[in-house]
Amino acid sequence: MNVYDLGHVPWLDSQLLYHALPRVGEAGLILLAPATPYVCIGYHQDAAQEVDLNFCREQGIPVFRRGVGGGAVYLDGQQLFYQLVLPLEHPAAQGDKETIYRRLLAPVVRTYQAIGIPAEYKPINDIVAGGRKISGNGAGEIAGHLVLVGNLILDFDHAMMSRVLRVPDEKFRDKLFKTLSENLTTIRRELGHVPPEDELKAVLVREFESVLGPLQPAELPAEVRAKARELELRMTGADWLMRRGKRSRERGVKVQAGVNVIERAHKAPGGLIRAVLVVREGRIVDADLSGDFFFYPAEKLADLQQALAGLHPEDAEAAIAEFYAAHAIESPGVTPADFAQVLQVPA
C-alpha cells in the first residue's frame, strides 16, 4: 500500500483528495495538513444549524461538508491529518465499528505514546490523554472503501472553534469555550513544545505499518488529482453544503465522547425555563438557569445552580425540592418538577 505525504496543501485538497482516492479504486494512507483554516461539518449535519455561517463568511473562513461522519470542527495547519482508505474487504477493515476503530487508531495512540503523551483509545473513536480528547476521528464508506480520517492535534484555537459554531447566545458560547478548553488538549499543551512534523509523520507511518504492512512513499497519481477537481464542482456547491441534515430539537455540542454542552427549555405554567448545561458522563457539571419565571429570593437561583453540580438528572427533582424547603423558595407556577424536567438530558 502507498503512503502519500503531501505536506501542507490548499485547504480544499485536504478534503477532496481522500474523497477522490477510493473513487478511482485506490487504497492508501494520505498525510497532510491544510495551508489555511476552514470549518468542516459531518456528512449528515445541517450547516445552517451547526455553523455560524455569517461569521465564517465575514472572516473568510470556508465551510465544507465531508463524506464521513462526526460533528462540525475547526481545522487548520496546526493539525496533522491522516486519511486512510482501505477496500472494505481489507483484513484491517473487518469486524464491528469499535473493533475497526480500536485497530486503526492504535497506531495513532502509539504515536502519541512514542513522543511522551500517555494517550489511550476511548470508544468509540476518541483518543484521550489524561481524560482530554487529543484526536478527532470519523469514518465512512465511500465507493466500496472504508475511509477513516483523523488528526494529530499539534495546537488548537479553542476560541475560534467555539466562535465558528452556531450557538443560541453568548452564555452558551462561554460554556462551550470553557468546556472545550478543559476537555480538548494538544501536543503543545501536553509537552510544552511541538516535535517537528517530519518526526511525527515518521512515527505515524511506522506505527500504521505495524497494522497495515509495508507502506511505500509515493506520488499521488494524476488521476486522483483529476478526480478531486471533478469532485470540487459538486462538493463546493451550495446544493451540497446546504443540503438538509439532521435537525435537532435542542442545541447541543459534543465536545468529546460523554462530554456535551446542551441548551434545553421547558414551558412551565409560571414561565419558560431555559438551561444551558454541561454534562459529563451523565452527570450535570454546570447548570445555568434563566427564563421569565419568578423566583424568590432571587439571589438563591445561583445557589440552586451550584447545588445541581455533580447530580445525575434523575436525582435532580428530589435535590431541588430539598433546596426549596431549606431556603423557603417561592416560584409561582414553577415547581421543582419543572426544573427537573429541563435537566433531563440524554445519557
Added chain:
Amino acid sequence: MQIGKYNFPDDLYYDKGHNWARVEEDGTVVQGLSGFAQDIAGEILYAETPRKGRTLEQGKPFMSMESGKWVGRVEATVSGEVVDANENLEWESNLINKDPYGEGWLVKIAASDLEADLARLMRTTDPEFEPFMKDEMSKYGK
C-alpha cells in the same frame, strides 16, 4: 428462524448486506435492516432516507445512516422506484434499533423486475442462509 440471539422472520427475503425485503400484497417491496445489522451498527443517530420517485438499482447504495461517527451506505434489495420512505426516522432514527422489522422500516419500493431480483435474494429456508449468517456473526464476534 432464530440464529444465535437474532431473529430472522421467515416471510422475508435477505441480501448479503443484511437488509431485508418484504413483498406486500400490492406487489411493492418494503426494505429494512435486519436485527443483526442494527446490532452491529450500534445506535443509529441519523438515517437519510431517499426522496420519493428516486430510481434504485439492486445492490447499489441509495441511502446512508450514521452511528458512532461512521457513515454507512445502504444498498437496494430490489430495483425500482421509491414510493415511500419512513419519515419517522428523521426524528427517531433509533426506531431501526428498537424495531428493525416493524416501525424501523426504511423504504417502500415499486419493483421494476421483482421476480428476477427476488431470485437473487436469500430466504431463511435456503441451505446457504444459516451458514452465511453464522459466518457473518463470527466475523463480528457475535
